[in-house]
Amino acid sequence: MTSQPLARAGGERQRDADRTKAEILQVAQREFAxxxxxxxxxxxxxxxxxxxxxxxxxxxxxxxxxxIAVLEKAYTEVRAAERTVDVAHLAPVEAIRTLAELTFDHHDAHRDFIKLVGIENIHEAEHIRKSEVLANLGTPVLDLISRILDAGQESGDFVTEADAIDVHMMISAFCFFRVANQHTFGALFGRDMTAPEHRARLRTMVGELAVAYLRGAGAPA
Amino acid sequence: MTSQPLARAGGERQRDADRTKAEILQVAQREFAxxxxxxxxxxxxxxxxxxxxxxxxxxxxxxxxxxIAVLEKAYTEVRAAERTVDVAHLAPVEAIRTLAELTFDHHDAHRDFIKLVGIENIHEAEHIRKSEVLANLGTPVLDLISRILDAGQESGDFVTEADAIDVHMMISAFCFFRVANQHTFGALFGRDMTAPEHRARLRTMVGELAVAYLRGAGAPA
DNA sequence: CGAAACTAACTCACTGGTTCGTACATTACA
DNA sequence: TGTAATGTACGAACCAGTGAGTTAGTTTCG
Incomplete structure (x- = not known):
């Protein structure tokens, strides 16, 4: 009784099919994750x-x-979200800090995606490699980081001559690990890193970490 | 023809059984990973x-x-290795840097263990929780970090009032991510983080990162 | 216009292979 | 002789995937 067959106009069948496909993908994402x-x-x-x-x-x-379709959809959505990030108008230090915190929030909000990435790594990315959609999905985030890094060098805020991919890796590592490894970490150290009482502190920490590193404070005295 | 039945003394059967069990565990670890x-x-x-x-x-x-037996063996070995770490005689900054690099090396050398941890997290640590052996396997690393942190505060090298678990988490995150996510990261960014040409730089980076953070350089100006 | 040909969306029933686990017989040994 | 260890064969459930046909819109064309 969801729709009256007699009243169905031209494109409705197609729309039904699309809706069904989308529903399958959503359920499948959950099941695979x-x-x-x-x-x-x-x-x-x-x-x-x-x-x-x-x-x-x-x-x-x-x-x-x-x-593979689930992976493609998940990755595509993530990239779309990344493209909405705008920190170009901020000063270098604030830009990096904000980017780190946005990454943190992003990982916090997409638990299923994190799990899919973990699963895909166990299989050594064999499925991603089979996907043409995901083959060369470089990310605009790298350009963004590059520009921030250059601006920071220019202004003198950043001393470390950092590589954009390394910086992105470091931030991702922190945010990814907190969510992905919450269960074993919790079992071994008795602390749920995703619990509310730790969330804000760790969110600040990832920004400070990145900034401290770029300011060059880690170099041997 | 590996042994003469008639010459076998008392404990040999037991030793055979132990060897067989160990062999099964080793092969199983590989298969599960x-x-x-x-x-x-x-x-x-x-x-x-x-x-x-x-x-x-x-x-x-x-x-x-x-x-579960595979998990228990893998975790137990890791803990045993951690106990051999001795950085207590070093100055705080060098101690943290060394600890970070040891963690890096450790992750680099135990790929199967990393994968098992990833797998266990996908299952939300349900198997670890069933194991009595692993239930409360707190780690001595935390004590070590605590002492280094205290010494650093005392000497004035460290300004950030950091939590030992957070510091351990940060170092683990970096080292874990580099190995665990090498495949998807490589597929997306075209860089193999585990390749020789990146290894040394990233190894240094994790130490600098920890030191920079603890020196308090990340705090807002 | 209206019927026939066509096609996309969908249902039902089924299968062949895989995979965990075990029953039962047998052997090695104290 | 009794007990622990081991080999062989099998079963029952599971599970990815399919063959064959049906319904309902869409297009073609006399």
């Missing part, structure tokens, strides 16, 4: 959808292609 | 061993118990 590639069950995904397993094969072709 | 928990195959493990699948069930009880 929760159980890993091998642990995910196509039947389970089908059951949590308004469609059937047959349709998953009809639309995506197979489990692996579905998984 | 490569394919994840669900992706690992008990038959595959058995085939790569001088034993049969029957013996795996005889010794360990099941796939999950075998996996």
């Amino acid at each position: 929760r159980h890993g590639y091998a642990g995910a069950r196509v039947d389970e995904i089908a059951e949590r959808t308004r469609t059937t397993k047959r349709m998953i094969y009809y639309y995506f072709g197979g489990k692996e292609q579905l998984y | 490569r394919h994840g928990y669900a992706g690992a195959r008990v038959d595959e493990i058995a085939e790569r061993t001088r034993t049969t699948k029957r013996m795996i069930y005889y010794y360990f009880g099941g796939k999950e118990q075998l996996y």
Whole structure:
């Protein structure tokens, strides 16, 4: 009873199909993130959808292609979010600090994506490599960091001659680890890094870390 | 023909069993690290061993118990290695720098362990929690860091009032990420963080990062 | 216009291979 | 002789993937 067959105009079938595909992708993302590639069950995904397993094969072709489609969607969304970042108008120190905190927030908000990245690394990125969409998805963040680094050198705020990829790596590492490894870290050290009482402190810390490094304070005396 | 039955003395059977168990654990670690928990195959493990699948069930009880045994062995070895670290005789700045570099080397040398940690986090540490051995395996590293931090405050080298767990987390994050995420990072940014031409620079960087942070250079001007 | 041909979306029932785990017989040994 | 260790074969569930046909819109064309 969701729609009256007689009233359905031209493009509705197509729109239904798109909606179904989107629903499958969403459910599949959850299933893959929760159980890993091998642990995910196509039947389970089908059951949590308004469609059937047959349709998953009809639309995506197979489990692996579905998984790749999930990765493509997740990565694409992340890149889209990154493009909205604008810190160019800030002074170098504030720009880096803000970028670090935005990265922190971003990781905090996209737990499933973090897990997919972790899963993909266990498989040594074999699926990402099969995707043409993701093949050369360099990121604008690197350009941004480069520009901030140059400005900082120019102004004298930054002393360390840092590499943009290294800086991006460092910030990502901190933010990624906090979310991805929260469970084993919590089990071993009795601290939930994602708990509210630690969140704000760690968020500030990642910015200070980046700034301290770029100011050159770590070099041997 | 590996041993003469008639010449075998008392404890040899036991020693054979221990050796077989150890062999199973080693092969299983590899299999689990490569394919994840669900992706690992008990038959595959058995085939790569001088034993049969029957013996795996005889010794360990099941796939999950075998996996937990692998985790216990891996974590125990890591902790044993950590206990050999001695930087207490160094000045605070050098102690932190050395500790960071040792952590770096350690992650660099134990790729399978890194993968197991990643896998365990995907499963939200459900298996670690089932293990009594690993339940409260706090680490001596925290005490070490605490002492270094105190000494640094005392001597005036460190200005930031840092938390030992946070510092450990930061260093681990950097080292862990470089190894664990090398594949997706490489695919997206075209740089292999584990390649020789980047290794030394990043190794130095993690020490400088920690020192710069503790010296308080990241605080707002 | 209206029927027939066409096509996308969808259902149902099924299969072949895989995979964890075990029953049972057998051997080595104290 | 009794107990621990081991080999062989098998079963039952699971699970990715498919064959074959149906429904309902869309296009073509007399």
